[in-house]
Amino acid sequence: xxxxxxxxxxxxxxxxxxxxxxxxxxxxxxxxxxxxxxxxxxxxxxxxxxxxxxxxxxxxxxxxxxxxxxxxxxxxxxxxxxxxxxxxxxxxxxxxxxxxxxxxxxxxxxxxxxxxxxxxxxxxxxxxxxxxxxxxxxxxxxxxxxxxxxxxxxxxxxxxxxxxxxxxxxxxxxxxxxxxxxxxxxxxxxxxxxxxxxxxxxxxxxxxxxxxxxxxxxxxxxxxxxxx
Amino acid sequence: xxxxxxxxxxxxxxxxxxxxxxxxxxxxxxxxxxxxxxxxxxxxxxxxxxxxxxxxxxxxxxxxxxxxxxxxxxxxxxxxxxxxxxxxxxxxxxxxxxxxxxxxxxxxxxxxxxxxxxxxxxxxxxxxxxxxxxxxxxxxxxxxxxxxxxxxxxxxxxxxxxxxxxxxxxxxx
Numbered sequence: 087x088x089x090x091x092x093x094x095x096x097x098x099x100x101x102x103x104x105x106x107x108x109x110x111x112x113x114x115x116x117x118x119x120x121x122x123x124x125x126x127x128x129x130x131x132x133x134x135x136x137x138x139x140x141x142x143x144x145x146x147x148x149x150x151x152x153x154x155x156x157x158x159x160x161x162x163x164x165x166x167x168x169x170x171x172x173x174x175x176x177x178x179x180x181x182x183x184x185x186x187x188x189x190x191x192x193x194x195x196x197x198x199x200x201x202x203x204x205x206x207x208x209x210x211x212x213x214x215x216x217x218x219x220x221x222x223x224x225x226x227x228x229x230x231x232x233x234x235x236x237x238x239x240x241x242x243x244x245x246x247x248x249x250x251x252x253x254x255x256x257x258x259x260x261x262x263x264x265x266x267x268x269x270x271x272x273x274x275x276x277x278x279x280x281x282x283x284x285x286x287x288x289x290x291x292x293x294x295x296x297x298x299x300x301x302x303x304x305x306x307x308x309x310x311x312x313x314x
Numbered sequence: 315x316x317x318x319x320x321x322x323x324x325x326x327x328x329x330x331x332x333x334x335x336x337x338x339x340x341x342x343x344x345x346x347x348x349x350x351x352x353x354x355x356x357x358x359x360x361x362x363x364x365x366x367x368x369x370x371x372x373x374x375x376x377x378x379x380x381x382x383x384x385x386x387x388x389x390x391x392x393x394x395x396x397x398x399x400x401x402x403x404x405x406x407x408x409x410x411x412x413x414x415x416x417x418x419x420x421x422x423x424x425x426x427x428x429x430x431x432x433x434x435x436x437x438x439x440x441x442x443x444x445x446x447x448x449x450x451x452x453x454x455x456x457x458x459x460x461x462x463x464x465x466x467x468x469x470x471x472x473x474x475x476x477x478x479x480x481x482x483x484x485x486x487x
Contacts, residue, residue: 098468099443099450124472127481128444134416134425135345135445139337141413142350198482215480219420235482236421243421243481263419 092117100124119197129241187264188272191279191290194239195257201233201248202255208234216245221313222260228309240264249306253297258306262287285312328368331377332361338378338446339385345441346389348406348430350413360388382446383456403431428478436471439464
């Protein structure tokens with residue numbers, strides 16, 4: 087199985103496994119990560135489809151039962167009474183074991199190394215397209231943004247930015263869904279980072295390990311308008 | 315066991331099945347028709363039909379698939395009985411906003427809207443695969459398609475969602 091065949095296959099079935107799939111995953115980390123990203127996206131799709139059934143079931147059950155009974159034979163009305171009597175209110179939440187936040191952040195940054203090497207400044211409209219749905223803006227002083235995409239992170243869509251600083255490019259992930267009670271420091275694979283508590287969730291800031299991250303992180307943190 | 319006791323037992327088994335599966339049936343019907351009123355009606359009618367032919371269900375382990383098939387047929391019948399007006403998508407989204415809402419999770423709400431706006435031919439197999447856990451062959455059987463056609467639809471469904479949401483999943487390396 088080559089990369090194209092693998093990607094076609096897993097794009098239709100992200101959960102696909104088997105000897106051919108596993109063999110290609112083992113020899114091609116980029117394709118393995120591609121499948122992992124699709125699986126993460128499917129988890130998000132699954133959460134999105136799991137709407138609250140109680141919100142769909144808005145009709146007055148008693149009225150519905152009366153209407154059905156009036157136009158159905160008695161034995162069907164009996165069935166209706168069984169059906170109508172059933173309560174709904176199930177809310178589905180995916181509860182899967184999660185890797186550590188640090189691992190997720192580093193894996194994500196390492197997964198897109200080219201994001202750090204770009205130098206062209208992202209157009210304001212493109213940046214707005216990434217941030218507006220999040221209700222977030224960047225104040226002056228944030229720095230030039232050279233990468234802005236919406237990525238799947240922990241089964242959620244999050245803005246992924248790269249901002250140029252005097253000490254080099256820094257990756258910024260805006261994690262509204264992830265609350266941390268205190269700063270979480272990260273250091274691995276030639277990167278340093280910190281996840282800071284934010285007005286809504288948290289913000290992860292990652293740079294190369296030779297930089298003084300604290301000053302940069304403070305500046306970036308203060309330049310994010312969370313819309314609250 | 316006399317006739318009454320047997321009837322009571324059957325009713326209880328049916329009620330137990332419905333209690334467990336009705337939320338999924340409602341969700342399936344909702345994503346099929348994008349209308350909660352229609353979903354409620356379709357599931358109601360489908361369960362009445364299911365009760366009528368409950369004896370035909372050989373294995374209760376296959377009840378979910380059996381009921382989904384009935385819901386799908388009932389959905390098709392509803393279109394035969396009544397010509398549903400084709401509303402514009404923005405109006406549909408607005409009408410079902412509170413079902414699609416995801417408080418405090420903008421990404422989830424956006425995904426719901428993107429799924430809502432997906433063409434029927436792409437949305438249904440995706441719902442069957444992701445929400446119902448069907449294999450591509452089972453989807454093909456359910457929809458009366460070749461497996462290859464199902465794979466193509468699933469591929470395109472995800473591509474459209476990524477495009478609609480601007481989600482990057484392609485590794486740059």
